[in-house]
Amino acid sequence: MDFQHNREQFLNRLAAKMGKARSFSPQAMEEPLNRYPTERLTELSQAQLCEEFVNFAKVMMVDVKVCPESDVVSSALSLCEKYGGNSVILNDDERLTRLGITQALQEKYPCHIWSPKTGQQNIDKAEKANIGVVYAEYGLAESGGIVLYSQPERGRAVSLLPEKSIVVLRKSQVLPRVAQLAKVLHDKAQKSERMPSCVNIISGPSSTADIELIKVVGVHGPVAKIYLLIDDL
């Protein structure tokens, strides 16, 4: 049975069970009963949002280093040193290059830059790297999480396979909560733009509580998560 036929049969049957005529576009959503999700934390200034973000990230066992843009390279180097240096993998992200982080790390450590040209080698390198460095689209104040979009130059594995994950982001990019990220993506969809194939919201290192509810860090993903937060306010 082809897809069209199968789908039509399934949905026609469903509509019949629902006791209505089949419809192809949903009714408009009713006015939401309240606006807490979109208004929550929006009364805070950007500085206060960042404070929330940092405080809660620390609760989530993230190591946070805040520095002015002028110190970002030395901070990146000292963080890599602190977490054992060795092999590093970075996204080919112009924001990391513009800051000078990519070049500085390349000089000091064996580095691989994730690139569409290097294919499977990207994953092999990410698997063996000690540290992965990425640049985040946003931080989320409520949950202390960060947001990553995948792209050909920005692999999903860079923040996933290395044992330690360093995330660079700017204070000005900290949003109150997921609602604001959802709005950005909704607006993109309204303009018929393609979503990134993968949007990751990551709050803290990989963890589990499956054995006696005791929290253990690093079951599959990175064991350590580090934010390098640029103070650009």
Place this chain on the structure above:
Amino acid sequence: MSLKTSNLAFKERVNHEVNNEIMRKAVVKAQETIGANRQKMVDELGHWEEWRDLAKQIRNHVLQNLDAYLYQLSENVIKNGGHVFFAETAEEATNYIRRIAREKNAKKIVKSKSMVTEEIGLNAVLEQDNIQVIETDLGEYLLQISGDKPSHIVVPAIHKDRHQIRKDLHEKLGYEGAETPEDMTLFVRKKIRQDFLEADIGISGCNFAVAETGSVCLVTNEGNLRLATTLPKTHIAVMGMERLAPTFQEVDVLITMLARSAVGAKLTGYNTWLTGPRLEGETDGPEDFHLVIVDNGRSDILASEFKEVLRCIRCGACLNTCPAYRQIGGHGYGSIYPGPIGAVISPLLGGYEEFKDLPYACSLCTACNSVCPVRIPLAQLINKHREKMVAQNLRPPLEKLSILGFNFANSHPAVWKVGVNMGAKLMNKLIKDGKAPISVGALGEWTKARNLPQSDGESFRDWFKKRGSN
């Protein structure tokens, strides 16, 4: 595995579970710990009741427009280069996934925790083709190596303690390390890493699909879902057909309610929103993406007086508050969906013949109603099952007898009065150390699982009369 997790009769299962000290201690601890964390997060969020109203509104809107949203979702998945399959039955779903696995010549599949794939019995079907299927959520992995079944929808191995887990790891995988959660977790991490790298297919569930964009939103704490959808060349997501949200904006509300209700967290560690297969030039992420949309009885539920249960977002909060679950644990229910949500949906998905006892594993205390983030009136729905079974003459025999007796006494005030006075005096003589020496029917089952208070020989009516005259 499929919906049913035990061939034992309900009574035998319960007898077994109430004597399982390890399980009972673990469940009490889980209810208390998760319950306290949940409350903290509810207070921190503020306006909790209004958030619940909103979550209910969103889920109701989706259910009212389900055919249209599923159409929109499937159009968008295809537009993004993915494939969609609509499966009316569990068999259609598993056959489709098996076909893909055959086409891909798959030898190894990594799975991220998913209730709907348990429900349709997917692993067993794939294993018939000699495909190695590896559950990668730590709890599910531990159950898989020991041939055990999940007992909770969020923390599946909650019934096991570290000694049992150490023993399983040693016997099945030769683990020689310490009996600490840290060492055992590290052992599993190393063990599964290679599997992720070698797997041909990653299979996941779907917490919420987004109709507007054709995306699937998945939440985990461990990051295993990220690995399962980043490394293998094919990703198959399996969703119960009601798990939909119109846009990411509603997903925000639902994942907020889910994380806070399920584990008492502001947000789950990893929220991964996937749209189609990888884009041109991308090195990781699947080349091929399939979304399998499963009915398996859900459209019948939607057409019934139980339709409110389809608002469920599988947070497990109702399990964490239920006094019956506290006593008999997940395995007592004999279904992959235990607790109050299980007592409602297991009979709907699996039929009264198989699950007629579950609506009776409930004291109708309504604690579940008060925690459910999408305001499902679970206790009322459980009661509705009982009414329906009465109408169909499907009650367990003891229940029939006690209801007959109750109805007779209730309609004969003199009998009632003598009965309660005698009962109060009798109980005063009989209860020793919280246990009644006679073990009859419901009373017997009840006292096995908990201690009775010592009666002072006075009936409630007598006590009330005296109190009224003071």
